[in-house]
Amino acid sequence: MEYRILGRTGIKVSAIGIGREGFEKKSYDECEAIIDCAINEGINFIDIYNSNPKVRSNVGKALSNYPRSSFVIEGHLGSTWDKGQYRRTRDLNEVVSAYEDFLTRMKLDYVDVGMIHYVDDQKDFDNIFNGEIIKYAKKLKEKGIIKSIGISTHNTDIAFRAVETGMVDVILFSINAAYDMLPASEDVNILFEKNTFKDRTYEGIDPKRDKLYQTCENAGVALTVMKGYAAGVLLNEKESPFEKALTPVQCLHYCLTRPAVASVMVGVDNMNQILVATEYVTASNKEKDYSEVIANVPRSSFSGHCMYCGHCAPCSKKIDIALVNKYLDLSLIQENVPETLKNHYDLLEHHASECIECGACMKNCPFGVDIINKMKQAVKLFGN
Known part of the structure; x- marks a missing residue:
């Protein structure tokens, strides 16, 4: 369990x-x-x-x-x-x-x-x-x-x-x-x-x-x-x-x-x-993967919204992209980045700053998220 x-x-x-x-x-x-x-x-x-x-x-x-x-x-x-x-x-x-x-x-x-x-x-x-x-x-x-x-x-x-x-x-x-x-x-x-x-x-x-x-x-x-x-x-x-x-x-x-x-x-x-x-x-x-079902449904448009489904993996630099996006989204709704979130981000083994913009993650994403831009946002917000 x-x-x-x-x-x-x-x-x-x-x-x-x-x-x-x-x-x-x-x-x-x-x-x-x-x-x-x-x-x-x-x-x-x-x-x-x-x-x-x-x-x-x-x-x-x-x-x-x-x-x-x-x-x-x-x-x-x-x-x-x-x-x-x-x-x-x-x-x-x-x-x-x-x-x-x-x-x-x-x-x-x-x-x-x-x-x-x-x-x-x-x-x-x-x-x-x-x-x-x-x-x-x-x-x-x-x-x-x-x-x-x-x-x-x-x-x-x-x-x-x-x-x-x-x-x-x-x-x-x-x-x-x-x-x-x-x-x-x-x-x-x-x-x-x-x-x-x-x-x-x-x-x-x-x-x-x-x-x-x-x-x-x-x-x-x-x-x-x-x-x-x-x-x-x-x-x-x-x-x-x-x-x-x-x-x-x-x-x-x-x-x-x-x-x-x-x-x-x-x-x-x-x-x-x-x-x-x-x-x-x-x-x-x-x-466990639910993304294919909800991404391909008729009468829908989920484009650009990270669902934290993990389809962006594997990253060539081993960044946990879904988790970086999650911490980013949690921070963006607030005026200042909470220290606890910054600490969680800092404890990640690999950070958004390591992104080489290869685009492999974006090809894998079923929701069309601009992941490279999200990584840039994370660097700007968290500092690494």
Whole structure:
């Protein structure tokens, strides 16, 4: 398994995580089998938004078979159980009661990420961050009951505001190759409508979403990913906006090559879906490669935008071109180059100044990026 650091929290998490509704309507034995399979595959990161008492008890019991230090939990504040159904709540008494129930049934002394659940509009955000819920989250953090504060959202503007608070360490955000091509919108419901992707011209990653990922990376705010397969749309040739299906491995690689992304929380319903996802770890670069699918789709123009796919390799001077471009893009959105980014760049074995302008990389790039000019920009910005 590949492990990454969860932004400024310092917590080490598996690049593949699990979550979503997969534990619903399962017996304890079935939940235990899923947990055992995940942990045997090296997965240590689990997102639990579920308010269903049976799910919480089953998952908690299964996880209690393992040392607490061996797994990381994203547990949601604001998810409650009401008359046999899940309900999102902003009533503080319900939030507190539901979270105490979560801790008890999950057999947890602490939660690694206390995730404020499902915040998609501005009024809701304001009520939370100007009210009692954020105070409760901060109180839990002060007591060590949660180690960091997170927020789950599908809305790019809300994610930006979360970063700006300085209080949010982790954002659970919907990321995939289809959503990234759509203009950021207050109406997040369009993300879930399949006809959204029909007869649309795609022009690369939406600039606002692109800037969000870079902003999070620079701020040390980790992104964990939901909807990595676009609810299955990307796995179906007839439904995919690219008119060709991506494999689960390609979907995961797309997400994991975005700035700030630490882990993709894959919705799993059975052990086979875990095994399909963890094939990512042993997949070849060719099997991971998504660029051919999205670069050649009809009605699209991704020209000039580096997707960090690595097709520019090999470089005759052994420059890691994709990583240089990534550090460059992260720096260009700011007035001054952050010292941390400069340090990361300096630690590269080979730098943009070593470019001999042979052009081999540009011939390989499926997106027509002017790589030679990008290397010149990097030299000007970083000094070598």
